[in-house]
Amino acid sequence: MADHTPRIRVPKKAAKGDVVEIKTLISHQMESGQRKDKQGQVIPREIINKFTCAMNGETVFSADLEPAISANPYLSFYVKVEGPADLKFTWVDDNGSVYEADAKIAVA
Amino acid sequence: MRRFAIALAAAGVISVAGAGVAFTETMDWGKYQAGDKRSGYTYAQPETRAMQDDEFENPGFLLMESATAMWSKPEGAAGKSCADCHGDVSSMKGVATRYPVFFKPSGKMMNIEQRINQCRTEQMKAEPWKWESDQLLGMTVLVKYQSEGLPMNVAIDGPAAPFYEKGKAFYYERRGQLDLACSNCHEDHSGQNLRANILSQGMPNGFPTYRLKWQKVGSLHRRFKGCNDQVRAEPYKPGSDEYVDLELFVSHRANGLPVETPSVRN
């Protein structure tokens, strides 16, 4: 599917010092490079190989994905909120495409 | 019954399950159960149920998100979008509980996928979407999701009656090299193991579903085709009269169970 719009759950508000959970989903077939098509030809690998979450410009969590990650990759992790946070999420595709999303956490 | 036992023994697939069944039979499944009817949800592993329950873990919602954008996008020669006629998508609440319905102009039953394509070709003057395309699956999920939690309520009287009878005949007819009818697995042996899987009652209330095996969302007719392939029968085409009538039968069979689209199933 050409549409790689991600879905992200980030709390809108948090207290200073809170450690909050973030969940992300993105549509991607995660073609492993292990499968063959009907003609017996190997379908070339094409996966999302890197995910990064930056908070106020600084990487706080990242992951290197291998072909063993299921289609439509799901990732959950935590960040520590120390003040109003601008979050930026980035997924890097084997084909060079980069998919991005943003979110904000306000501090009460 | 005797023939059934022989066919299964030949295939070497069904074992009469022990402890697992006893466990699930005594559970209270709340809204996922209506009398003796149980949603496929109740036959899934806890991890699979958890994946369905959280809309940020359930990949079915990814497809729905793109369909939401399409709802208000004009397409076709008429320059109309779904929203131009129907307003907000929430106007579709309850619609999915009644489908398939009898469609006078064609003199046949029509399911949601066909209704969407009928709108596209007749009202929007646009190309119909291909069966099993992300667009058609996504829009079907979006429309059905508006009825999420509402009980299935499919009518089989009036003009629907003869089509219901056809669907029923399909359901109970043995087919394929394994000589199995839908009912042999999903009525006679639901709750028992077919190799490592537990046979469900074959309820359609969660379709289109995100299937772990497919690693994507798929239609009820794709599942029908898979079942037919499994018993080594010649499958019908998705969207065929045979499968729409079968959909009518199994949807009515699910009356009372909640719409669960997009569900997650093994």
Add this chain to the structure above:
Amino acid sequence: MSESAFRAITRRRFVVTVAAGSAAAAALTLLPDAPAQAQEASKKLEDAIKKAIGDKQPADGAGVIALDVPQIAENGNTVPLGIAVESPMAADNYVKTVHLFADGNPSPGVIAFHFTPKSGKAEAATRMRLAKTQNVVALAEMSDGKVLMTKAEVKVTIGGCGG
């Protein structure tokens, strides 16, 4: 007769004997462990671990690393995988990376989670593909260079409803 053919026959006899003793489950877990296959899998895993952490010797991480995987996966295409490592996640003492491997896949790498003190917790989850019943191995690299390891077996069932 080649040695492997001989082994195959011995194994079959073994299965029959054990099944008669109604311990078929034990036999099932032993069956895929043909020595050659196991050796190849462990060599691939060793190589992958060496690539990730070099020559460091991992210590036993049981009790520090919680590896959350189902005992039996409903479908090998989509197996939940969670990891939590006990750590203060302070600037001078935190978990840097958790490497995850699956020793029975065509290639053992699954994912590497990279944490920072601002992660707050060394905890993450995803979903993975497992080709068959196998071990999932977790290696946690700490900020002081120490490496801890733990593993868990996931049984991957062969479904009947392949449609």
